[in-house]
Amino acid sequence: MRILIVEDDPTLADGLTRSLQQSGYAVDCAVNGEQASSMLRDGVYDLAILDLGLPRLDGIEVLRRLRQQGGRTPVLILTARDAVESRVQGLDMGADDYMIKPFSLIELEARIRALIRRGQLGSNIPLSCGRLTFDPSARRAYIENRALELSAREIGVLEVLMLRQGKVVNKEQIMEALCNWDEDLGDNAIEVYIHRLRKKLECSGVRIRTLRGLGYLLEAHHGE
Amino acid sequence: MANDSRSLRRQLLLWLLALLVPLLLAGAVGSYLLANHFSNLAYDRSLFRAALALADQVEVLQGRVVVDLPQKALDLLEYDKDDWIYYRITDPQGITVAGETGLALPSHPPKPGGHVYYDTQLAGKSVRAVAFALPLEGTSARGQALVQVAETRAKRDLLAEEIILAMMLPQLLIVLLAGALVHFGVSRGLAPLERLRQAFAQRSHRDLSAVPCEGAPREVLPLLHAMNDLMQRLRESIAQQQRFIADASHQMRTPLAGLQTQAEMALRENDPARIQHALERIRASTVRLSHLVSQLLALARVEPSSGKEIHWQTIDLVPLARSVCMDHVADALAKQIDLGFEATLPKIEVQGDPLMLREMLANLIDNALRYTPARGKVTVTVLQDNDQAMLAVEDTGSGIPPEERTRIFERFHRLADSPGDGCGLGLAIVREIVLAHQGEITVEHGKEGRGTRMTIRLSLPAAAG
Missing domain, CATH: 3.30.565.10 (Histidine kinase-like ATPase, C-terminal domain)
Incomplete structure (x- = not known):
């Protein structure tokens, strides 16, 4: 995994580089917008972490050029501008996520993992969470190496939750994922699938949490 | 203030003039009428006496009215220092026997033995006339002869003018005096405001204490109270702001001091466990500080004074x-x-x-x-x-x-x-x-x-x- 950090503040750039290297990523650093723009052109990065207030070329402009040239590198914006307009502008320009400075490294790393996962969506790389593995190409789930008996719809629900693990998935999103299949699905139907999945995922080190009124969330859990 | 159209002084004077000028005009008209009346009263009698004297000279000879006026008498009659005097004597048939034929007859002829005063024009001049109806009973003629005497108005007008002047001058003086009094009174009344102005001009911008109300006119008191009220609110708002700044600086300095202490300690430390502990503390302080800074910024953004x-x-x-x-x-x-x-x-x-x-x-x-x-x-x-x-x-x-x-x-x-x-x-x-x-x-x-x-x-x- 290769990550490009575009940040002009040396202390922050240094901290980010070291910690991401520690987590096993290959990291390059650009200190201004023009440099970043040319480094991104070749599409060798799996992710770019982009500061907005950059010398020479503004971060928004870097992003705009990247997307204009058809670059699909996932971009996470880091900004000290907390006016929400600029966040929205960044997302409209094709950023995949944003964080406001100051931020916690733990959260940044979680988001990086999620973005990289999303980048691999089409690539059919197996997804894992706790002791659970999901193979998108075979559409099968395993606990350690034991295959789970799941219906097609249960697989569909599990796939959405796995792709967005650690994030809330609402019922509409689950329904959308299942809509290839068929007829109407009621709210209750989804609750039933979730209930069944929970039973089958016992002892997998993974649990599905219900967030009242918001949706479901898949997370690894330890102990208990 | 005096140049302002909303000046109190000017407004008061305008109101006063609006009241006094019509009064003065009415007074002038009244004086004119009165003066005319009195001057007529004074001179009409002598005019009538002249008419009577003239009537004495009227005789009736064989049924015809004749007047025998010696030149001396005529001179005496017509002589006057200021005015021209005219006369006319008309017999019962309306034929002018003597005098000025152009002298107009009164619109209402007098009763026999009676007389009327009237105003008319003669040779383009305004004249005052008396007409006396002289009865001819006991003579060979019948009816009555009309004896008219008229004089120009020079001495009457002179008298009227004197009367008008005597009446109008004091009135004019009263108006002028009232204007002067208003001017002076307003200046005196506004003096406390002027003192207030000076007091405010000399005040320091930090001085938000109440303005003393003693000696201020009652009309100005509400204004003073409102001002003192505003001062009070300003004082409170400034005190609140100062408390906020004091609190904010305390809230920011404390985690900063913690950060600095922990960082310095970690640099001096060799034991990895202690360094780890210091780093944990540093992170906690940083989190608190970031939260504080973003909350302060959020507050500044949503406050009414942010102007957003x-x-x-x-x-x-x-x-x-x-x-x-x-x-x-x-x-x-x-x-x-x-x-x-x-x-x-x-x-x-x-x-x-x-x-x-x-x-x-x-x-x-x-x-x-x-x-x-x-x-x-x-x-x-x-x-x-x-x-x-x-x-x-x-x-x-x-x-x-x-x-x-x-x-x-x-x-x-x-x-x-x-x-x-x-x-x-x-x-x-x-x-x-x-x-x-x-x-x-x-x-x-x-x-x-x-x-x-x-x-x-x-x-x-x-x-x-």
């Missing part, structure tokens, strides 16, 4: 509140708090600024998560009640004592022994946003008497206008 205008628009509260809840799921999970969302209708619209409303709800949820112990519950509800939309955040925390429920909205006010690491600005931000939206916020116990329920009421679009 509200971008009013119609917003559906349901997706807005849901999305803010989503933003807090990670925090809730980390604290093992069951965060839930409920909406009683699929769509509840209000009039407001979406960014501010998000900020407001985020602070309420953040607060609830901060002060609710692990395994507690936080529920966000959007509901509609008659003509209001309500946004409620309820938690199962330790609750807020009733006596604290208004103070919690003050800046940097934190409940005594409250857990958590809030900076005491969240609810101040919430209050500013609620005020900007003309909404209301209430604090009460949660269901079953536990925890806290904060409810914000906002107008629906139709009612908000």
